[in-house]
Amino acid sequence: MSKHLTVSQVLDWRPDTLTAQATDWDRQANELRSRLEVQSRAVDDSHDTWKRTSGDAMRARFAQINEKALKTVGALEKGRDAANTASQNFTTAILLVRSTKMSAEGKGLRVMPEGTCEIKEETKQLIYSTVNGDAERYSTAISALQVDADSHTSYVKYALSLAADADNQAVTTINAAFADLPTVESFGNGSPTVKPEPKKPPENGTPEENRKYWDALTPExxxxxxxxxxxxxxxxxxxxxxxxxxxxxxxxxxxxxxxxxxxxxxxxxxxxxxxxxxxxxxxxxxxxxxxxxxxxxxxxxxxxxxxxxxxxxxxxxxxxxxxxxxxxxxxxxxxxxxxxxxxxxxxxxxxxxxxxxxxxxxxxxxxxxxxxxxxxxxxxxxxxxxxxxxxxxxxxxxxxxxxxxxxxxxxxxxxxxxxxxxxxxxxxxxxxxxxxxxxxxxxxxxxxxxxxxxxxxxxxxxxxxxxxxxxxxxxxxxxxxxxxxxxxxxxxxxxxxxxxxxxxxxxxxxxxxxxxxxxxxxxxxxxxxxxxxxxxxxxxxxxxxxxxxxxxxxxxxxxxxxxxxxxxxxxxxxxxxxxxxxxxxxx
Missing domain, CATH: 3.40.50.1820 (Alpha/Beta hydrolase fold, catalytic domain)
Structure with a gap:
């Protein structure tokens, strides 16, 4: 009786969107790294053309900016790796949930959203007809099928649990990848900016609304x-x-x-x-x-x-x-x-x-x-x-x-x-x-x-x-x-x-x-x-x-x-x- 993942939610997952995001983060990391390398060569060449105190100050300033920018490159690469891993884990989770669901349905069971497997009414009717209405044989057959239903329930719920683990791991690793990004202010460019107050929690919000609010905030x-x-x-x-x-x-x-x-x-x-x-x-x-x-x-x-x-x-x-x-x-x-x-x-x-x-x-x-x-x-x-x-x-x-x-x-x-x-x-x-x-x-x-x-x-x-x-x-x-x-x-x-x-x-x-x-x-x-x-x-x-x-x-x-x-x-x-x-x- 949970508000968490259901069978249909997992089967509707699109791992390819994570793969696409990983590709985009990889592109951004490569482009930023290339531009930094070009700038680094230009700064290195300035030793002969821009000397003394002002030249040294420029090169020191660039070193600071370059260090922070490389942290951004590293974050993008970590995000790429986390998204690719999540895509693979999601694909595995989908296959496992789908296979356990199909296995249960093959036994004449109905798979409920939260993973519980129940005997279909038409399956009961078919069994009753097969045993010619014999109450004892019907009871024995239903009892055996209920054992199957309980077993398949545990399989489907285990698959959902693994899917939830994959989901939680994806959130954790992707958030961790970008947790230490340098702030815009730390680069020291332009005029100081005033930090806006974080958005306040929803008034009398439901737990789900509260969680969405919290997840939308940055670590800072x-x-x-x-x-x-x-x-x-x-x-x-x-x-x-x-x-x-x-x-x-x-x-x-x-x-x-x-x-x-x-x-x-x-x-x-x-x-x-x-x-x-x-x-x-x-x-x-x-x-x-x-x-x-x-x-x-x-x-x-x-x-x-x-x-x-x-x-x-x-x-x-x-x-x-x-x-x-x-x-x-x-x-x-x-x-x-x-x-x-x-x-x-x-x-x-x-x-x-x-x-x-x-x-x-x-x-x-x-x-x-x-x-x-x-x-x-x-x-x-x-x-x-x-x-x-x-x-x-x-x-x-x-x-x-x-x-x-x-x-x-x-x-x-x-x-x-x-x-x-x-x-x-x-x-x-x-x-x-x-x-x-x-x-x-x-x-x-x-x-x-x-x-x-x-x-x-x-x-x-x-x-x-x-x-x-x-x-x-x-x-x-x-x-x-x-x-x-x-x-x-x-x-x-x-x-x-x-x-x-x-x-x-x-x-x-x-x-x-x-x-x-x-x-x-x-x-x-x-x-x-x-x-x-x-x-x-x-x-x-x-x-x-x-x-x-x-x-x-x-x-x-x-x-x-x-x-x-x-x-x-x-x-x-x-x-x-x-x-x-x-x-x-x-x-």
Whole structure:
């Protein structure tokens, strides 16, 4: 379910256009080199006719220009070689996709745009006719053909993956060829020119629009935007994670200085949020400083730990600081997860532990992948990109946990974040899993209902519901009756933009929230949701204990120092190994 390469897109590629571009760059390089050689001979001959200081100055000036011009020649030649290589790789990719497609079609299969191979209806009818309607023989034949379909799906998707690699390599090598071109100003000719400001990002752009904007900037313009407009770039879904990370790290000190200056002034007029125009109390500003300190600590490199990427930092949109941190590189990972938390979560008190849980989840997911013989990589993201209701009574914020308002406000941003991961990925079809705990599962559900198609799997745990038409707790006498489901907004995986059997839920023993039915029915009461056991289990000699209560799902057991069964399940779904969670004894 990716917005990346499809079968028809690859088959429509024109490698000859790359070959033509390579030829043109070669022509330009040869012409420029020839002209430089002519000028070099003329300058060398000037030693006898133009002497003294002025002649020496002319020759020194030419040497400078010649050196820069030769860099341009080198860039053109590198571009030529990169384009020729890309043309060859594209040709190979086209042949591979075409051959796997034809092979599947020869088996009576229909090849879908993203590479999935399905049995044609007419093929089913032909088989039914061939076996004279015998149900057992028909079932056997269809089962055998489905095995073929699954095999051909893997072949076509592998071919698409290689095509995506060729595409990414072409972009990388061609950009690299021209990355160090000397600027016009560096030649020192004519009057100094004023550098124009880089074009600003699209307002409320989609991840794809954001990516097109970013790719159109020169390396110099990108560096300028990261330096001068970090808030705009750091929150731009769809662009490379390294750019977002660098911009957001730049933003930390800027925001610390802004908030500290407001506090030091003691002037209420300087405590106005520059984005919302709302006055912020000294207590709110102090908490936001603590939020920033927590972010700084969470993104610090640690020996033996995967890198942390600061994908979001926003101290102005809400009453709380907002951030998202990835453990590992989501742009290159085969599997990506995004965890959305609930009641009481904030940066200063929760971010550190959430990032630690993300690190443990990544480790366990990759352990299960290695046990399955896969070298796939995983990136896990802690997303606190909204204002979860807080456990505070003085401002009555805790009352918001009984309302959908905060979740509804956050859903569009979270949905765009999901889509941005898909757009920024260098993988053709990254496997993305949405995870949501408690009130965060309501936010997650509403985000999935926004209509995106980036997410492949969803796990709701400790969930009070997936969204209701009316906000009400279902009375016990209504549960299990035809009246109960009437409040549900979500009636199938399709309502969440997912395929059947790709929606999961977990309910620990003694978790009262998971049975509230506050926002529609809790997912543990929905028959179309796959229910994952949280009972203790031993796999590969390792015991994953059961837990109890509302908060332990992703945490480590203090006695065994390993994840609970619920954490093992999360890792299995994130790794794309659902059988490990639904049927762990199969191993």
């Amino acid at each position: 313009e990108k560096a300028q935007m990261i330096s001068t407009q970090p808030a705009a770039i750091g929150s731009l879904d769809g662009i490379p994670v390294d750019a977002r990370d660098q911009a957001n790290r730049n933003l930390i000190q800027i925001e610390k200085d802004r908030i500290q200056t407001a506090l030091d002034s003691g002037d209420p007029s300087k405590m106005v949020n520059p984005k919302t125009g709302q006055w912020e109390s000294p207590d709110t500003l102090t908490k936001k400083l603590a939020d920033l300190k927590a972010v700084e600590q969470a993104v610090k490199p640690e020996d033996g730990k995967p890198p942390r990427k600061l994908m979001l930092l926003d101290m102005q949109s809400g009453t709380q600081g907002r951030a998202a941190i990835a453990v590992g590189d989501p742009d290159t990972a085969d599997h990506i997860s995004v965890t959305t938390p609930g009641l009481g979560t904030n940066l200063r008190e929760s971010l550190g532990s959430m990032v630690g849980e993300a690190d443990t989840l990544k480790t366990e997911s990759e352990r299960q992948l290695r046990a399955a013989g896969s070298d796939d990589t995983v990136s896990t993201i802690a997303w606190i990109g909204y204002d979860p209701p807080q456990k505070t009574y003085s401002d009555l914020d805790i009352a918001n946990v009984m309302l959908q308002g905060r979740a509804e406000e956050a859903a569009p941003s979270l949905a765009k974040f999901y889509e941005g991961l898909d757009t920024a990925s260098t993988q053709n079809d990254p496997h993305i899993t949405a995870l949501g705990h408690s009130y965060g599962s309501v936010t997650q559900s509403l985000a999935l209902q926004e209509g995106g198609h980036a997410v492949d799997d969803a796990v709701f745990y400790g969930s009070p519901g997936l969204g209701g038409h009316a906000l009400t707790t279902t009375p016990p006498w209504v549960e299990g009756t035809p009246i109960g489901p009437l409040n549900d907004k979500v009636h199938s995986a399709e309502d969440l933009g997912l395929q059947d059997h790709h929606v999961y839920e977990m309910t620990e023993k003694g978790d009262p929230v998971a049975n509230l039915n506050r926002f529609g029915q809790s997912p543990n009461a929905l028959p179309w949701v796959t229910h994952l056991s949280t009972d203790e289990i031993t796999v590969d000699g390792q015991t994953y204990t059961g837990a109890s209560g509302h908060a332990e799902y992703p945490r480590t057991d203090n006695t065994t120092q390993h994840l609970h069964r619920s954490g093992y399940n999360l890792a299995a779904i994130v790794a794309g190994l659902p059988d490990n969670a639904t049927n762990p004894q199969h191993r």
